Amino acid sequence: MIKPNELREKGLRLTPQRELVLQAVRQLGHATPEEVAEKVRSTHPGINLSTVYRNLETLENVGLVLHTHLGHGGATYHAAEELTHLHLVCSDCGDIGDAPIESAANFVNTLSDDYGFKTDVTHFAVYGLCSKCAAKAGK
Amino acid sequence: MIKPNELREKGLRLTPQRELVLQAVRQLGHATPEEVAEKVRSTHPGINLSTVYRNLETLENVGLVLHTHLGHGGATYHAAEELTHLHLVCSDCGDIGDAPIESAANFVNTLSDDYGFKTDVTHFAVYGLCSKCAAKAGK
DNA sequence: TACTTCCTGCGAGCCCTTTGCAAGAGAATG
DNA sequence: CATTCTCTTGCAAAGGGCTCGCAGGAAGTA
Numbered sequence: 001m002i003k004p005n006e007l008r009e010k011g012l013r014l015t016p017q018r019e020l021v022l023q024a025v026r027q028l029g030h031a032t033p034e035e036v037a038e039k040v041r042s043t044h045p046g047i048n049l050s051t052v053y054r055n056l057e058t059l060e061n062v063g064l065v066l067h068t069h070l071g072h073g074g075a076t077y078h079a080a081e082e083l084t085h086l087h088l089v090c091s092d093c094g095d096i097g098d099a100p101i102e103s104a105a106n107f108v109n110t111l112s113d114d115y116g117f118k119t120d121v122t123h124f125a126v127y128g129l130c131s132k133c134a135a136k137a138g139k
Numbered sequence: 140m141i142k143p144n145e146l147r148e149k150g151l152r153l154t155p156q157r158e159l160v161l162q163a164v165r166q167l168g169h170a171t172p173e174e175v176a177e178k179v180r181s182t183h184p185g186i187n188l189s190t191v192y193r194n195l196e197t198l199e200n201v202g203l204v205l206h207t208h209l210g211h212g213g214a215t216y217h218a219a220e221e222l223t224h225l226h227l228v229c230s231d232c233g234d235i236g237d238a239p240i241e242s243a244a245n246f247v248n249t250l251s252d253d254y255g256f257k258t259d260v261t262h263f264a265v266y267g268l269c270s271k272c273a274a275k276a277g278k
Numbered sequence: 279t280a281c282t283t284c285c286t287g288c289g290a291g292c293c294c295t296t297t298g299c300a301a302g303a304g305a306a307t308g
Numbered sequence: 309c310a311t312t313c314t315c316t317t318g319c320a321a322a323g324g325g326c327t328c329g330c331a332g333g334a335a336g337t338a
Contacts, residue, residue: 013284013335033326048287053326055285069266071208074325088256099254107246115238116270117227123266125208131255152304152315172295187318192295194316213294285334292327302317308310 010062017047021055025065026079030087030096036077070096070125087125092133099126149201156186160194164204165218169226169235175216209235209264222261229269231276236269 007014007022017040024039025031031039037052056077059065066083067075086104088097101121111117129137146153146161156179163178164170170178176191195216198204205222206214225243227236240260250256268276 008336015285015335017286046287049325050288050327051286058285069208069210069264071262088250088254088258091259091262097254097256099250099256103249103253104246106249107243110242110245111227111238111265111267114242115227115236116273117236117238117265117267118273119227119265119267120230123210123230124264126250126256126258127208127262128250128256128258134255134257147305154304154316156317185318188294189296189319190317197316280338282337283335286332288330288332290328290330292325294324294326296323297321299319299321300317301319302315304315305313307312 006064010064012058012062016044017051018055018058020044020047021052022059022064022079025056025059025077026082029082030068030070030076030078032074032076034074066122068123068125071127083122086121088130089125089127090130090133091127092129092137095130095132097130145203149203151197151201155183156190157194157197159183159186160191161198161203161218164195164198164216165221168221169207169209169215169217171213171215173213205261207262207264210266225260226264227269228264228266229272230266231268231272234269234271238265 007018012018020040020043021036024036028035028039033049033053033056036056037047037049040047040052056065056067060067064080065077066080067077068083068087070076070087070089085098085100088099090097104119104121108119108121111119146157151157159179159182160175163175167174167178172188172192172195175195176186176188179186179191195204195206199206203219204216205219206216207222207226209215209226209228224237224239227238229236243258243260247258247260250258
């Protein structure tokens with residue numbers, strides 16, 4: 001799943017910790033730094049949380065990983081190649097749904113045309129009520 | 140600017156601190172708790188930061204104030220009646236632009252139709268490059 | 279193998295926010 | 309007004325999440 005060259009090509013050293021962090025992010029889909037650490041530790045205890053933070057930052061700098069803000073302050077990390085969807089965050093149950101980026105195409109164009117604003121769709125979360133909670137609230 | 144009844148009607152006591160917090164939020168437009176505190180203290184030093192936090196929360200519970208996540212973790216507060224725009228947050232210069240809610244109308248409808256997701260437009264920030272920074276980056 | 283540089287673990291520290299507690303102040307009542 | 313009940317406040321401590329400095333250790337290079 002991880003090719004040694006991926007990291008070397010970016011000028012990064014290939015350390016076990018770094019590989020594990022990248023691997024965890026890829027496996028988890030969405031993950032907070034804490035969750036990444038937990039995942040990594042499940043097979044390799046003793047890896048320090050600050051190492052996870054530093055590696056997430058490093059991997060983000062070279063473009064292998066990205067983060068998104070889902071609202072509660074904490075960033076959520078994704079493998080760069082997996083970030084092909086929007087996040088629909090339910091304000092009620094906290095569930096995180098996905099929607100294709102294309103759903104926002106018109107919106108992005110509008111903002112670009114009207115305000116010259118170039119939206120980074122991968123970086124924003126959409127808040128609201130998921131269908132389940134909306135149904136509950138409707139009752 | 141503040142009617143005594145606004146607070147009383149909601150079942151809240153009318154304390155000087157509470158009035159000041161509400162007033163500050165209304166005057167500031169967008170404001171972090173820290174900024175609200177600063178504003179309040181400019182006329183009334185000695186008001187505790189935790190009082191500001193508690194009042195923001197209280198005022199939000201009764202619907203006089205709302206908060207938005209602009210991404211860096213901190214919430215930003217608005218008077219409820221002023222939240223009639225989207226936030227366009229520039230990832231480069233940090234500038235916060237506004238756009239009318241209607242810009243997102245199609246987008247909101249799409250999400251509703253396709254996923255049953257009821258977007259709370261007032262609660263999400265849109266990330267990207269503002270026109271200035273996009274121009275700079277283009278050079 | 280020897281060397282340079284980058285990374286890691288650890289601990290301390292920082293920022294923002296929340297909490298517990300005791301004193302103080304609103305507001306309803308008599 | 310005085311009394312009383314309850315909500316609020318200020319203060320200080322604590323919590324969560326993240327960053328930083330340091331010294332030892334490992335990756336990559338020749």
